[in-house]
Amino acid sequence: MKPGIKLNKALVALAAACLLLAVMVPAVAATDYPHNGQFIAYYNPSAITTGTAPANAGTTYVNPAATTTKSAAANTLTKITTTTTPSSTDWPQFHYNAAHIGMTSSTTPSSLSSRPSWSKNLKAIGTMNPIIANGKVFILTGYAGFDEPNGLTTINLTCLDESTGAILWNHTLPRIVHYGSYSSPATDGTYVYVSSDYQHFAIDMSGNEVWNFTGFDVNMNGGPSIGGGNVYLSDWGDYFSLNKNTGALNWVFNNTKVSQYPFEYAQGSPAYDATDGSVYVTAYTYSGVNGTGSRGYLYKVDSSGNESWSVQSIQGENFCGSATFDNNNVYVASYNFGGDGTLYAYNKNTGALVWSNMTERTDATPAVANGVVYITGGWNGGDYGSAPPGVRAYNANYGTLVWSNTSIGAGGWTDSASVANGYVFAGHETGNNALPDYCYNQTYMLYAANGTVASQYLLGGGATAAIANGKIYTIGNNGYLYRW
Numbered sequence: 001m002k003p004g005i006k007l008n009k010a011l012v013a014l015a016a017a018c019l020l021l022a023v024m025v026p027a028v029a030a031t032d033y034p035h036n037g038q039f040i041a042y043y044n045p046s047a048i049t050t051g052t053a054p055a056n057a058g059t060t061y062v063n064p065a066a067t068t069t070k071s072a073a074a075n076t077l078t079k080i081t082t083t084t085t086p087s088s089t090d091w092p093q094f095h096y097n098a099a100h101i102g103m104t105s106s107t108t109p110s111s112l113s114s115r116p117s118w119s120k121n122l123k124a125i126g127t128m129n130p131i132i133a134n135g136k137v138f139i140l141t142g143y144a145g146f147d148e149p150n151g152l153t154t155i156n157l158t159c160l161d162e163s164t165g166a167i168l169w170n171h172t173l174p175r176i177v178h179y180g181s182y183s184s185p186a187t188d189g190t191y192v193y194v195s196s197d198y199q200h201f202a203i204d205m206s207g208n209e210v211w212n213f214t215g216f217d218v219n220m221n222g223g224p225s226i227g228g229g230n231v232y233l234s235d236w237g238d239y240f241s242l243n244k245n246t247g248a249l250n251w252v253f254n255n256t257k258v259s260q261y262p263f264e265y266a267q268g269s270p271a272y273d274a275t276d277g278s279v280y281v282t283a284y285t286y287s288g289v290n291g292t293g294s295r296g297y298l299y300k301v302d303s304s305g306n307e308s309w310s311v312q313s314i315q316g317e318n319f320c321g322s323a324t325f326d327n328n329n330v331y332v333a334s335y336n337f338g339g340d341g342t343l344y345a346y347n348k349n350t351g352a353l354v355w356s357n358m359t360e361r362t363d364a365t366p367a368v369a370n371g372v373v374y375i376t377g378g379w380n381g382g383d384y385g386s387a388p389p390g391v392r393a394y395n396a397n398y399g400t401l402v403w404s405n406t407s408i409g410a411g412g413w414t415d416s417a418s419v420a421n422g423y424v425f426a427g428h429e430t431g432n433n434a435l436p437d438y439c440y441n442q443t444y445m446l447y448a449a450n451g452t453v454a455s456q457y458l459l460g461g462g463a464t465a466a467i468a469n470g471k472i473y474t475i476g477n478n479g480y481l482y483r484w
Contacts, residue, residue, distance in 0.1 A: 054198055057216045060247035066208040084189045086133035091468040093186040094129045095365050095416055098227040098272035100324040102367025102374070103419040107470045109484050112445050112457040116482040117471070118165040119459075122158060123479040126439035126462035127182035127414055128223075130473045130481065131192075135162045136205070137473065137481075138185050138192050142175065144479025146414075146438040157185060157194050157203060162469070165483065169207035174199060182414075182463070183223035183269070186231070188244065193224035193231050200224065200233050202247060211247035215240075216254075220267040221363075222322065225279070227272030228303070232279055234266050239281045241305060251305025253281065261297045261310045268322040269365075270301075271330075273348075277303030280330050282319035291337030294318050298332050298346065309351035317342060321363040321416070326396060329354050331366040333375050335413065340387055343375050345399060355399030360387045360406075362413045365464075369419040369448065371396045376411035380431040391417060391426050391444075393451060403451040410444040420467040424448050427461025430477055439463075439477035457482075 086092040089106040096104050122141045124130075131138040142155030156170040173196040185194040191202040191210060198218055202210045215235040222234035231244040241250040255262050263283035270279040279301050287293035296319030300308040313319060317334035324331050330348055334341040341361035345354040362377030373396050378389040390406035411417075412429035419425075424447075427440030440461035445454045460482040462475030472484040 053216045054214055056214050057198070058214065058249060058252075060211055060213045060242070060249065062211045062247065063209050066204060066210045084134045086187065086189050087469075089469050090133040091466040091473075092131055092133040092188070093225060094131075094184040094223045094269050095322070095324065095367070095464060096418075098225045098274075100225075100269065100271050100322050100365050101326070101369070102324065102365065102417060102464075103369035104467050106420050106467050108421040108423060108467055108472055109470070110455075112443055112455040112472070112484060114484070116457075116460075116484050119480050119482045120160070120165045120167075121478075121480050122167075124158075124462075124475045124481045125155070125182060126475040126477050126479070128462075128475075129184040129416075129464040130466045130475065131185050131187055132162060132466055132468035132473065133187045134189055134205075136160065136168065137162050137165075138187060139475075139481060140173075140182075140185065140194070141170070141479075144439075145477045148175070155196060157192060157201075157207075159192075159207060160481075162471075165481070171201075171203050171207045171209065173197075173201065177218050181218070181220045183219055183221055184464075186224040186226050188226045191244070193226065193233075193244070195219040195223060195233060198235075200231075200242070202231075202244070213242055213247050213249070216252075220265075221320075222267050222269040225270045225272050227274060228277050232270035232272060234268060234270065234281070237264070237266055239266055239270055239279070239301065241279075253299070253301050253305050253307070257305065257307060258299065258310060259307050261295070261299075261312050263297050265320075267320055271323045271325060273325065278308060280323040280325060282321065282323055282332060284318035284320060286318065288316075291318065292316050294337065296320070296332075296334050298323060298330065298344075298351075300330075300348075300351065311346055311351045311353070313344070314342065322365040324366050324368055326368050329396065331368060331373050331396075333359060333362050333364060333366055333377065335363050336361045341377060343373065343392075343394060343399070345373070345396070357394055357399045357401065359392055360390050360411065360413070364413065364416040367417045367419045367424075368396060372402055372448070374417045374419060374424055374448075376415045376417050376426050377413055378406070378411055379413055380409065380429040389415075389429050391424060391446060391451060393424075393448070405446060405451040405453075408444065408453060410442075410446070412440065414463055415440060415461075416464040418465045418467055419448060422448050423454060424451070425465040425467070425472065425474070427463065427465070427474070440475075441477050443472075443474050443482070457484075
């Protein structure tokens with residue numbers, strides 16, 4: 001199920017012929033997938049119009065007609081002020097914040113046994129993380145489940161009222177290149193930043209486009225991160241920093257900038273470190289039958305876009321998800337096409353390996369809370385030695401296993417755990433053969449101390465639960481957004 005396709009023009013026909021394999025198995029020979037990205041759920045060769053970057057790649061368009069509640073035209077950027085900075089109990093970015101720690105100080109309901117306070121059929125994309133800030137919920141909508149439907153041309157950034165679930169506005173985004181990407185939005189309280197296809201957008205709180213930046217390749221899964229006056233983004237082969245107010249390009253980090261470990265593919269969400277303005281980004285190469293020659297790479301990139309240090313995984317593994325960190329270490333998990341993956345901890349300052357331990361193969365982002373690292377992984381279909389879905393907890397300092405729960409089907413390779421109020425939240429994978437609705441169809445609430453089940457609900461569970469202001473938000477494979 002896991003291989004992807006990133007195509008040059010000459011390879012369109014080949015990729016179409018291999019689509020069935022892409023859906024049913026985790027990997028094939030590298031000659032079949034010369035650009036082998038993760039997560040590709042649906043591929044429509046007739047929708048591909050180009051195999052190269054757009055002619056205007058690397059440029060920003062500022063919409064002179066856009067307005068905010070506190071400014072004149074968007075090109076008068078000095079007049080724009082932050083509406084309201086998100087609170088510590090909001091959930092304004094993927095996996096909570098720019099560091100992607102996946103843990104919030106928000107309280108939660110004590111159980112999922114009661115019905116949600118509200119639910120909405122939004123055709124919500126179940127592979128992304130809802131974002132909550134300043135009384136609003138931001139979510140990508142347009143199709144339910146994992147697979148992009150044939151004929152899809154647009155998706156929406158949808159804004160809802162946090163209390164009632166009422167839809168406040170929709171902003172249309174392009175969806176022509178069907179690579180099955182599921183990046184999540186992010187907000188700083190002034191703008192919502194979101195990526196789709198080749199473009200990256202800043203949308204104001206009223207749903208107006210303020211600026212857009214045309215990337216160098218198609219965005220694949222890695223959503224925006226906001227920190228230090230900038231927004232950090234990714235596409236297939238690049239990470240880049242833009243001024244968050246103007247969309248002006250600060251720097252690009254790609255294969256031409258590395259001092260060691262050149263990479264082919266990038267699809268993570270940069271993890272921003274406010275202590276020194278650096279970001280941690282993941283990348284990988286893919287080679288060999290079933291990815292046996294693959295490598296995953298982790299880079300620390302300084303505030304000017306230069307490599308500070310880089311490390312690589314063991315052979316056969318890829319770093320396709322995002323990294324996170326605490327005061328001491330950076331944590332990243334691997335996807336292994338031929339078997340189990342590995343959870344790694346590297347020293348933040350030097351990149352030295354601190355510890356590593358086995359986990360289910362995954363593209364999930366680790367969560368870090370109270371000296372423990374939580375990770376989900378595995379696949380419900382089972383193949384090539386892969387383990388079924390599971391949720392595991394490791395000591396952050398030593399990497400020793402604290403607990404694991406692999407008996408209930410919670411977790412999965414696209415599901416990143418969330419931690420709040422002494423609980424870990426994870427979804428139940430429906431199984432890859434449940435197309436086109438493959439995603440997550442149950443929500444689990446585990447005790448963070450020992451991994452036993454505290455509560456569950458037979459709906460929702462999508463990708464990453466968001467916990468904000470005492471409430472839980474999660475998406476089901478049916479396209480509903482649920483709120484407890």
